[in-house]
Amino acid sequence: MFKVTAYERLTTNEYQLWIDAPRIAARAKPGQFVIIRMDETGERIPLTICETNPKDGQIRIIFQVIGKSTAELAEFKTGSELLDVVGPLGTPTAIKNYGTVLLVGGGVGIAALYPTVKGLKQAGNRVITVLGAKSKDILILRDECAKYSDELILMTDDGSIGRKGLVTEAMEDVFNREQIDQAWAVGPGIMMRFCTQVATKHDVPVYVSLNPIMIDGTGMCGCCRVTVDNHIRFACVDGPEFLGAGVDWDSFMQRMRQYRVQEKQAFEQYEQLRQVQ
């Protein structure tokens, strides 16, 4: 059992938990994730380790409610216990001193990007960070990213904070302005795909964090397979980070939709039950 030690609602739809998981906290590196199963009938859901506190043995996760399991996880208040938390899974981000790096995060992907921002800054890079969201009130981790960035650019769809527009516009500006040695993009599939196009156009290598559907997270099922440079790779062990230029985006984004019908059914049934209670 893994105890939730702190619970916070960050925005209308995004939540943060600190979980007591000393072994994971001691070892997790940027880019790694955990898989959580809430109870006996639960599914296994992967979530990025946003931060650790090795001294107290705690890990921090941030998630967006988009379906049944994340809605249920949002009910796990301080003191509740999660049945399974396993990790840290995946290959860590290649943190080192590249020179100048550009990090782009969108939506809840910012939670997954944040440890990389922090890690790259601590490794001595000049860090330029671009964060994007629909509007100001759902833009998470602004201050924390600012703390570890030499420059922070905010982009919102409605212009409620920062500039109005897409993260790719900010990327273009930065690429036109100066030499970037390595870029990262973490967010929805479609965003990472366009970020890859922009970076590739400017000859800048860009890492993306692929989040296909997973089960075991140990390389044993092949559910998380993605095609990179025409080879089948398992995102849970070979990734989740890959160089974006080699990713077969069409099949990646298609496979994310595999269970839409069942997911909708599960979510509707869950909401109905909650209304009854």
Place this chain on the structure above:
Amino acid sequence: MVKRSYNQTPIKAQDPEVRSHNFNEVVLGYSLDEGRLEASRCLQCKNHPCMLHCPVMIDIPGFIKKIEDGDMDGARKIIAKYSNLGAICGRVCPQEKQCEMACTLGRSKKFEPVAIGKLERLVSDWDLDNPEPVKVIPHDKGRVAVVGSGPSGLTVAGDLAVKGYEVTVFEALSTPGGVLIYGIPEFRLPKATVKKEIDRIRDLGVKIETDVVIGKTITMSELVDDFDACYVGVGAGAPHFMSIPGTNLMGVYSSSEYLTRINLMHSYKFPTYDTPIEPAKQVVVIGGGNVAMDSARSAMRLGAENVSVIYRRSLEELPARIEEYHHSVEEGIQYHWLTNPVAYLGDENGQLTGVKCIKMELGEPDESGRRRPVPIAGSEFIIPATTAIEAIGQGANRVMLDTYPDLKTNKWGYVDANEETCATSVPGVFAGGDIVTGAATVILAMGAGKIAAKEIDEYITNKTAKKTSHSA
């Protein structure tokens, strides 16, 4: 004495019509009386060839005699000397290629062999229902870490606990059991039975820590430092793909994923359980082993309209247990022999619609001595399919190996271990089961565990003796 019947005592099984729609166990087991009747068919051969063909050399005539005498307690005591997992092996061992193949009775023309596996199952099921009080012994001889809780790891753990060691088993998944839990389906091996066998190993004082991925949560080097010896039994479950066009279409599964969703995650009870699986309509399974049979029969139970297995050789070469093949045919599964897939076809949404196949013919024998299938030009045809499951074999589970290069592997990626001692390139680290042999059988994994327990005991005893003589 009554005349020996030519045939094995019939065993109760669920009717194919009924069972192809549920996940309950197919074969229901002998009653005590049926067991005694079957036991009376045994000739009690002095040279006991059956025993020599059991990988763990169970005293087969011995326990069968006890059954015949109605002494179930005596029978279980004999099996317990050789096996910790009788209820499992009795169900899933390829008996027809091992003990039963060698049975003297079965070798005479008219007779079927003694139903050794089913008798073993009878004894072990009885044993689980009538447990003996466990003797709690002190665990003061040393500390051993076991990586992986499949049949191999569980066997090492149980044996070492009995010898007086403090044993901790680390398992990456949420539930211990390895393939017994996530691979072999409920209808062949009820999870309640596996759980009972595992609980018994826990009762011996073995600690099982789930949700721990060695190499990630804890490193292998830490285990080597913290424990007196380690056993690596991480299995070979990593799926291979044929990598033909269309592999990423929705509806294309590896057997590992398909079976894990169903067995470990209970997706056949969706939405009571949260893990989804695509509804089975037209299902094609590729491969000819036990894993293919299990996938096909599971798809049938999920309500498929039709399920066909495509295999590139013919029935004679089918590697699956023949009993499982017969069960699958009874359940309505169709076979395309000498057929190989060349591409998956999909619609504009990326959903699988069919499998394009080619007919094969058998050519010259290959390295394995089996005739190599070669494609017949121009024989392509399409099997309509909404689900395709690849069951073409698995490779080493690599999570731990990739983070611990000290442990030498062979050219196939399996751990290089001495099969007689389970010793590896790292002193104090032993390995066995599928991670050494490649995908094999439960009983072989268990056999390796038996050997390793003996070797680990010797290793630690010697080490301790050296230490004491040094300090003296």
